[in-house]
Amino acid sequence: MADLDAYDDGFLGIPLPLPRPADGREVRELTYPRFTVLLEPERRLAVMTGVNIDGSSLHDLPRTGDWELDPRVPAAEQAGPAVYASNDLDRGHLVRRRDPGWGTKAEARLATEATFAYPNAAPQASGFNQSKELWLGLEDHVLAFADATDERVSVFTSPVLADDDPPYRGIRVPRRFFKVAAWATGDGALAAAGFVLDQSELIDLSQGVLVVPRLGAFRTFQVPIADIEELARVDLGPLVAADVLPPGDGSDGAAGTTVRGEDAWRPLRAPEDVVLA
Numbered sequence: 001m002a003d004l005d006a007y008d009d010g011f012l013g014i015p016l017p018l019p020r021p022a023d024g025r026e027v028r029e030l031t032y033p034r035f036t037v038l039l040e041p042e043r044r045l046a047v048m049t050g051v052n053i054d055g056s057s058l059h060d061l062p063r064t065g066d067w068e069l070d071p072r073v074p075a076a077e078q079a080g081p082a083v084y085a086s087n088d089l090d091r092g093h094l095v096r097r098r099d100p101g102w103g104t105k106a107e108a109r110l111a112t113e114a115t116f117a118y119p120n121a122a123p124q125a126s127g128f129n130q131s132k133e134l135w136l137g138l139e140d141h142v143l144a145f146a147d148a149t150d151e152r153v154s155v156f157t158s159p160v161l162a163d164d165d166p167p168y169r170g171i172r173v174p175r176r177f178f179k180v181a182a183w184a185t186g187d188g189a190l191a192a193a194g195f196v197l198d199q200s201e202l203i204d205l206s207q208g209v210l211v212v213p214r215l216g217a218f219r220t221f222q223v224p225i226a227d228i229e230e231l232a233r234v235d236l237g238p239l240v241a242a243d244v245l246p247p248g249d250g251s252d253g254a255a256g257t258t259v260r261g262e263d264a265w266r267p268l269r270a271p272e273d274v275v276l277a
Helices: 105-114 130-136 138-145 225-232
Strands: 028-032 035-040 045-054 089-093 121-125 152-159 176-184 190-198 219-223
Touching (some): 130 138, 130 219, 138 152, 138 176, 176 225, 190 225, 219 225
Antiparallel strands (some): 028 035, 089 121, 152 176, 176 190, 190 219
């Protein structure tokens, strides 16, 4: 069983260290039951989260837990309740509530409630549509695919902390989020898939007030993991070489594995659009 106190880099039977910023940014490493958050104090948001998921022993528990600041770091380094008050921003879980909720029921309850720490949240537009629903279900889709390895998956999720994100209430609201899911293949090799959620069309802070256009849309893409590494300025280590997305499988058919930009990403509209093999 994985370490109940943190992300376990040996969970898949293949060494997979928690990715970290590639540019030496200062972070606060915060461990929770079965997951870890790297909090960037300057942005007051996570630059990386990593969670171990054992789909063979997940529990479907009722939602319990309240959002709380983490007492291990100063409140001024966390995007707390004031960011989300009286607007159309949701506290978007980075590590999903359900993901660490496996093992015994007592362990699962402890782990799911721990996901309500503010360092594990990032502001997301509250508009809900099919694309965001797909984003929230990607881990389940990967788990179903990885059932030959007892449904063990490690997932890394974070907002993309771009320098030009719009300022709001002492933070800068991220326009994009990334997710990389990793699993072991039947022959013991590492495999991984990378995804980006874009909420740019839903966030407009040009007047200093949060505006969510009614017809705006979340956009979800499967993208080369090398693109995520460059976009988010994080070191994804062996995940880049383990990418299951074939070169040139984006929307424009471009070849190669260099960063090609959004026009070459693979848009996702349904789980069947995801490439996992």
